[in-house]
Amino acid sequence: MRRSRWFPAVVAATLTATLTATLAGCAAGAGAGRPTATATGGASAAPGSASARPTPAATATRSPDPVAAYADARLANMTLRQEVASLFILHGPGTDGAALRAFADRYGLGGLILMGDNIPATPAALAAQTAAACASDPELPLLIGTDEEGGDVTRLPWDGSPGAEVLRGRPPQATKDAFAARAALLEQAGVNVNFGTVADVTADSSSFIFGRVLGTDPASAAARVAASVTGERGRVLSTIKHFPGHGETDADSHLTVPTAPVDAARWAAQDAPPFRAGIDAGAELVMFGHLVYSGVDARPASLSPAWHRILADDLGFHGVTITDDMRMLQDTGLPQYRDAGANAVQALAAGNTMILMVQGSGTDPAAMIDAVVAAVVRGAIPASTIDADARAVLQLRRSLAPQR
Structure with a gap:
């Protein structure tokens, strides 16, 4: 994810009872015991087709779980678009917040990504902003995400x-404590998804990602990735990134498509362990x-x-x-990634559940x-x-709403 604005870390402000009272909508239902959506991807296409993807068992049998039942009922009344x-x-x-809500409603989005320009001066102001952004449909909060890694x-x-x-x-344990505190700040501010756990691993100090990795070898990275996810549990949805791992190259994926001659055996030994640890710890999303x-x-x-x-x-x-x-692909300047709509089609056909994008000038x-609707048709x-x-996505969003 691009870093449009960096803030130096300062001592966390004490949140008052007024802030807590402000929270609603997006932050509701984010406490411990929240059910987790486990379905992704649909039926596999023919072998070798562009849209082939694994078929999770969860999509084959409907769960009696009320979150799943709500999602099914809601889905039955949705158009393809x-x-x-x-x-x-x-x-x-x-x-x-009202403008952000109008933006999400205009297109029917599943969520919003908060960048530096979206962060007001105080925690209370951010809480009010996210509550306003989710006010249209309290039963189905938007996914409100940000990259709160800490440090860089x-x-x-x-x-x-x-x-x-x-x-x-x-x-x-220090990683668990830091991410627990971080998740508490996000939850109090109405942010319900953290794109914050870097599961990449490298010992190369010249690598673009080096300053953001939690470990310089597979074992140490895996232990801290698991601790990060555990620390966030019950407060925000955890995301581990950047699968399959940014540590094999020193190139910056904001500027190019980093390429390394890594095979499956090398990946399994070097890059997979932190992702496996984060998944085993309960991460809800993989980027x-x-x-x-x-x-x-x-x-x-x-x-x-x-x-x-x-x-x-x-x-x-x-x-x-x-x-x-997805704007990062366009920013490489490579002609095959010039069309945002075509990129979105390829990403969903490949197996992504969701598309994340910080739109550039002229992106509609x-x-x-x-473009995706046309691809389905x-x-x-x-x-x-x-x-x-x-x-x-409906299950994930519904799991954030107050459960009756």
Whole structure:
């Protein structure tokens, strides 16, 4: 995810009872005991097709769980375009909660990504903003996400907990404590998804990602990734990134598509352990990086059915998958990634449940949604895939609402 604005970490402000009373909508139901959506992806297409993906067992049998029942009922009344739109998490500018709500409602989005320009001066102001953004449909809160890693990538200026450069030199308990405190700040501010756990691993100090990794070897990274997810549990939905791992190359995926001649055996030994640990610890989302490991697939992982099958079959993850910021592909300047709509089609066909994008100048959300709808109509993406993805997102969002 791009770092549009960096804030130095400062000592966390004490949140008052007024802030707590302000919270509603997006933050409601985020406490311990919240059910977790486990479905992603739809029925597999024919072998070798562009839209082939693993079929989680959870999509085959309906659960009596009230969250799943609500999602099924809601899905039955959605049009194809509404289903597709719900798979997008996009960025609306500014700190006006009503304007952000109008932006999400205009396109029927599943969520919003908060960047530096969305963060007001105080925790209370952010809580009011996110509550206003979710006010349209309290029974189905938007996914409100941000990248609160700490250290180099800090969105909340009042997050005083240490980031990766400090945490990787301390015992895993310190990582758990830091992410628990971080998650508490996010929950109090109405942010319900943290794109904050970097599961990449490298000891190369020249690597773009080095300052953000929680460990410089597979074992130490795995221990701290698991601790991060455990610390966030019950407060925010945890995301581990950037699958299959950014540590094999020193290139910056905001500027190019990093490529390394990594094969499946190397990946399993070096890069997989932190992701496996985060999944075993209960991470609800996995973010796919725009990274090529040419020994596995010549396509970026975010556009690769092969990597989505590996995540499901080898690591056992059947939760929600999401792309890294799709604008990053366009920003490479490579002609094959110039069209935002075509990129979104490829990403969903590959197996992502959701598309994340911080739109650039001239990017039209409606056109991206229309491109995916057209792909479904012409058969490039099975309708059953979109149904399953929309159901998984509905379950995730419903799990954040107050349960009666």
